[in-house]
Amino acid sequence: MPVSQAIxxxxxxxxxxxxxLSLVIPAFNEATVIARAIAEAExxxxxxxxxxxxLVVDDGSGDTTAAEVSATLPSAPHTRLLRHEGNRGYGVxxxxxxxxxxxxxxxxxxxxxxxxxxxxxxxxxxxADTPVxxxxxxxxxxPWRRRFLSxxxx
Numbered sequence: 001m002p003v004s005q006a007i008x009x010x011x012x013x014x015x016x017x018x019x020x021l022s023l024v025i026p027a028f029n030e031a032t033v034i035a036r037a038i039a040e041a042e043x044x045x046x047x048x049x050x051x052x053x054x055l056v057v058d059d060g061s062g063d064t065t066a067a068e069v070s071a072t073l074p075s076a077p078h079t080r081l082l083r084h085e086g087n088r089g090y091g092v093x094x095x096x097x098x099x100x101x102x103x104x105x106x107x108x109x110x111x112x113x114x115x116x117x118x119x120x121x122x123x124x125x126x127x128a129d130t131p132v133x134x135x136x137x138x139x140x141x142x143p144w145r146r147r148f149l150s151x152x153x154x
Contacts (some may be wrong), residue, residue: 016096020049020104021106021107022100022102023040023096023120024057024101024108025055025110026059026060026110027056027057027069029062029065030063031067034065036071037070038056038076039076040113041079042078042079044118045120048121051103051123054078054080055077055079056081057082059084059090060083060084060086066081074136078145082083082096084096084098107124123135
């Protein structure tokens, strides 16, 4: 359901008055999409947050993910690249980003550009009263096998 302009305006103001937001993007072999993910993050967060950073954690990619991130840095002034020499896994990549975060509010998203990052402002507003705010994919675009595995096991 779309957010009304009045509500969106108050969310924008509340989010902008926070100390800032650190967005962690774990990346493993994401060379084909990482520049787009960074551009979307920079554009969305600029609109809603006075201060922010985008932390891309290259988790030992075997492709050119790190080089692609490095190439975007001149046009992405709020982005930093963190690297693991080898693949250590999604959880460790998140932890690396969380530990490097400079702001009190910390969020994470995948590098596959399936999320509308402007919605982070709404989540940040909720974080004023709640220690943990969680969003999820309402309409997953993953292949069927990945969607099936995301249901978990018993």
